[in-house]
Amino acid sequence: xxxxxxxxxxxxxxxxxxxxxxxxxxxxxxxxxxxxxxxxxxxxxxxxxxxxxxxxxxxxxxxxxxxxxxxxxxxxxxxxxxxxxxxxxxxxxxxxxxxxxxxxxxxxxxxxxxxxxxxxxxxxxxxxxxxxxxxxxxxxxxxxxxxxxxxxxxxxxxxxxxxxxxxxxxxxxxxxxxxxxxxxxxxxxxxxxxxxxxxxxxxxxxxxxxxxxxxxxxxxxxxxxxxxxxxxxxxxxxxxxxxxxxxxxxxxxxxxxxxxxxxxxxxxxxxxxxxxxxxxxxxxxxx
Amino acid sequence: xxxxxxxxxxxxxxxxxxxxxxxxxxxxxxxxxxxxxxxxxxxxxxxxxxxxxxxxxxxxxxxxxxxxxxxxxxxxxxxxxxxxxxxxxxxxxxxxxxxxxxxxxxxxxxxxxxxxxxxxxxxxxxxxxxxxxxxxxxxxxxxxxxxxxxxxxxxxxxxxxxxxxxxxxxxxxxxxxxxxxxxxxxxxxxxxxxxxxxxxxxxxxxxxxxxxxxxxxxxxxxxxxxxxxxxxxxxxxxxxxxxxxxxxxxxxxxxxxxxxxxxxxxxxxxxxxxxxxxxxxxxxxxxxxxxxxxxxxx
Numbered sequence: 168x169x170x171x172x173x174x175x176x177x178x179x180x181x182x183x184x185x186x187x188x189x190x191x192x193x194x195x196x197x198x199x200x201x202x203x204x205x206x207x208x209x210x211x212x213x214x215x216x217x218x219x220x221x222x223x224x225x226x227x228x229x230x231x232x233x234x235x236x237x238x239x240x241x242x243x244x245x246x247x248x249x250x251x252x253x254x255x256x257x258x259x260x261x262x263x264x265x266x267x268x269x270x271x272x273x274x275x276x277x278x279x280x281x282x283x284x285x286x287x288x289x290x291x292x293x294x295x296x297x298x299x300x301x302x303x304x305x306x307x308x309x310x311x312x313x314x315x316x317x318x319x320x321x322x323x324x325x326x327x328x329x330x331x332x333x334x335x336x337x338x339x340x341x342x343x344x345x346x347x348x349x350x351x352x353x354x355x356x357x358x359x360x361x362x363x364x365x366x367x368x369x370x371x372x373x374x375x376x377x378x379x380x381x382x383x384x385x386x387x388x389x390x391x392x393x394x395x396x397x398x399x400x401x402x403x404x405x406x407x408x409x410x411x412x413x414x415x416x417x418x419x420x421x422x423x424x425x426x427x428x429x430x431x432x433x434x435x436x437x438x439x440x441x442x443x444x445x446x447x448x449x450x451x452x453x454x
Numbered sequence: 455x456x457x458x459x460x461x462x463x464x465x466x467x468x469x470x471x472x473x474x475x476x477x478x479x480x481x482x483x484x485x486x487x488x489x490x491x492x493x494x495x496x497x498x499x500x501x502x503x504x505x506x507x508x509x510x511x512x513x514x515x516x517x518x519x520x521x522x523x524x525x526x527x528x529x530x531x532x533x534x535x536x537x538x539x540x541x542x543x544x545x546x547x548x549x550x551x552x553x554x555x556x557x558x559x560x561x562x563x564x565x566x567x568x569x570x571x572x573x574x575x576x577x578x579x580x581x582x583x584x585x586x587x588x589x590x591x592x593x594x595x596x597x598x599x600x601x602x603x604x605x606x607x608x609x610x611x612x613x614x615x616x617x618x619x620x621x622x623x624x625x626x627x628x629x630x631x632x633x634x635x636x637x638x639x640x641x642x643x644x645x646x647x648x649x650x651x652x653x654x655x656x657x658x659x660x661x662x663x664x665x666x667x668x669x670x671x672x673x674x675x676x677x678x679x680x681x682x683x684x685x686x687x688x689x690x691x692x693x694x695x696x697x698x699x700x701x702x703x704x705x706x707x708x709x710x711x712x713x714x715x716x717x718x719x720x721x722x723x724x725x726x727x728x729x730x731x732x733x734x735x736x737x738x739x740x741x742x743x744x745x746x747x748x749x750x751x752x
Contacts, residue, residue, distance in 0.1 A: 180640035184550055190542030191551070194610055195559060198566045201577060252473050259474025263467070269475075275737060276477040282661070282733040283484065283726060284668025286698045290705070290722040294487035298710065315480050322477070348463045369568070376570025379670040379698070383705050405572045405671075412576050413675055420580075427576050431569075438568050442561050 202435070205427050212425025226389060226411055227419055231426055233390055237306075237401035238375055238433065240394065241385070244310025245317055245374045250367055252314070253321030257363075260322070261329035262351055281319035285379040288316045292384035307397040309385025316380055317370040324366025328359040361448030368441040376434050378405040388414075404430045488726055492719035499713060504720075509681035509695075511704065516717045518724070523684040524598070524694035525667055528677065531602025531690055532609055532666040537659055539606065540613025544658070547614070548621035549643050560618075567611030575675030578604045583676055590691065596678035598694040604672045609662035616661055620654020621647060653739045660736035664729055667698075674699035697721045 220230025264270040292312030302308040332355050340350040356363075378386075387400040388410060394401045408426045411418045495504070499516050506517030547559050582603060583595030624647050632642040648655065678693025681700070701718050708714045 176638050176641065180638045183640045187542050187546040187550055190539055191546040191559060194539045194543045194614075195562050197607065198562055198569075201569070201573075202565075204577075204581075205573070252476060255470045255473035256476060259470045263470060264474060273474060273477050275734065276481045278737045279481055279730055279733050280477060282664050282668070282729040284670065284698055284729060286670040286701050287484070287488070287668070287722050287725050287729075290491070290701065290719055291484045291487050293705070294491050294719070295483060299487070315484075318477065318480070346459070346463050348466050372568050376568070376572070378570070378572050379702055382702055405570050408572045408576055409671060409675070412572075412579055423576065423580075427573055430573060434568055434570060435565070438561075438565055442564075 202431065205424065205431050209424035209426075209428025209431075212421045213428060217422075217425055218429075221391070222389065226415055227417070227422070231402075231404065231407060231422075231429065233393055234402040234404045234407040234426070235429065236393055237387075237403045238405070238430075240306050240401060241310055241313060241381065241403055242371055242375045244306055244397070245313040246367070246371055247314075248311060249314035249317045249321055249370065249374075253318050253367070253370070254325050254363060256318070256322045257325035257329055258351060258356075261326045262347070262355070277319045277322055280315070281323075283316075285316065285377055286382075288312055288380040289382050289384060291315075292380060297384055303398060304383070304387075304400045305385050305398045306394060306401050307385075309381040309401075310397075312380045312384045313374040313377060316377070317374045320370035320373065321366050324369065325359070325363045328362025328366065329355060331362065332358045361444050365441045365445045365448075368437050368444070372434050372437040372441070375437070376405055376430065378403075378409055381406060404433065485723075485726065488719055488723040492716055492723045495713070495716040495720040498716060504717075507683050509700070511708075511714045511717070514713070516713070518697070518717075518721060520681040520683045521695060521697045521700050521721065522724075523689075524677070524681070525696040525698070527684040527689055527694060528598050528601045528605060528673060528696055529663060529666045531599060532605035533659075533663050535602060535606030536609035536613055536662055536666070540610045540658070540662060541617055541655065543610070544614045544617035544621060544655075545643060545648070548618045549639075549647060563611050563614045566607060567615070571608065571669060571671040572675070574604050574607060575672040578672060578676035592691055594678060594693060596676055596693055597691050598677055598684065599690045601673045601677040601694075601696075602690070604676060605666045605669055608669050608672065609666045612665050613658045613662035616658035617651070617655050620651040620658065623654065624650045657736045657739050660732055660739070664732040664736070667732070668725065668729055670698040670702050674702050679703065697725055701725075 217230045218235065219232050221232055223229035260270070260273065264273070289312065292308055296302045296308035296311050297304055300308075302311075336354050336358065337350055340354045341347070345353070381403060385400055385403075386406040387402050390400070390402050404426065408423070408430055411426060412423050504516055505519060506515070507519050508515040508517040509520050543559070543563065547556055547563075551559060578600055579596075583597075583600050585595070586592065586597070586600055586603075587595030628646050628650055629642050632646040633639075637645065673696050677695065677699065679695045679699055680693035681695045682689070682692070684690075684692075684694045701721055704714070705718050708718065
């Protein structure tokens, strides 16, 4: 009897493990499938003209250069605001803040920033940057909106990475006469850099792929020239993909796949860089 | 020299401190500007017509109930898909998968989290919705269910990573204890590891659902955008429209300061409050669990 039960338990286990393996495969297969499918379908659309030309014939021909440049501008703009602020906030939380009510409030605020729907960020950007501060629908307003959205990702990964630097590093540096800021700048930040960089890239990756926050803050349907200043609106790859796949009738499918591919490659590259930095730093770490 | 050094240190410390506080400032600013632009709604539309069944802004019908139910039914569908898949994958990664498998699976799930929602929407239009139309014999493939399927994909990475962290944090001694008592690996997972990680798993589910409610572009592209009241499961297979999609689709066309404009901000503040509640509950579950763990350890 006991023997039978034991065998039963192991049958259950084998069935259960098989089921969970299947679940994992079902979860992952569509991801791999999606990427391969778009690479395969979009590949033939990628020509030098597609990457460096302007859209023609109501966007049904030509290239997507203004969208690519626009996404680069928006990503750089987002980095300018969110990277210094995010890292400074992480330093505060990891190195300065004591565990009191205010700090807990900051943490709750960060968690909430991370959870606010992207379209609500768009509304906020419209209300504050576009209308109240009168930046207009512009690269500046869109970048600022995206930066606030990106902040929680940068803060939480940077903080985690700062915290993983052993306490002894700080003790030694301070005992050698360095001030707190010198310790942070020359020792802690240097050790935590790969982790911080990973977080920054993952945050910017999200910003680069977002559409909803820039819909009413800086995205343009179609522009015949490149933006000249931060106060101009701009085309962007994600918004362009949305426009040509839903708003333009008789859009050649090739251009749609090509645009999706460009966006995917942009995001994938950032993702791979972040993953590589992280795993190399882990392998090199001696403490 | 000494003096200027300590002065610089003082300034930098203050700057860092201010950056730390900025998160609170931003949440407050977001709330303030949503409130500022949405408050006039209450003067322009009375509450009974706001919480009504008809959304037809051109003729001044601003009933947000169809949008609310649209969001809810899609999110419910997404949760039904994402929770089993996400938890299953998290358990597989954390408890069962060999090391090399874990190294492949984790970046892939992370990659799914990084896929732009427009790309998912694009694939939804081109692949998922035609497939569903033919396979389920529907008049259109742009339905709530299509949205749920894709939103499930968006919620999965959040659920997997948070749940996996929680499972990972369960001390190894718990598992070893169970094995020593003769439990199989499988029994240990269900009777020991999962219950021990319960609060983290709940957080994972809440955060996943939070992501699904707030998702905009994907649902706007694949759910057909018909503002009908969705009260039964049958609505899962017809077009619906969510709160997020309504804001995204209509904000571009309204005049600043019009009633329609204020109502869209009102929907925005409803979304903001939903995400606030979801996240506060999710994070307080974590805090409580931490406190309990500290009690046990001390």
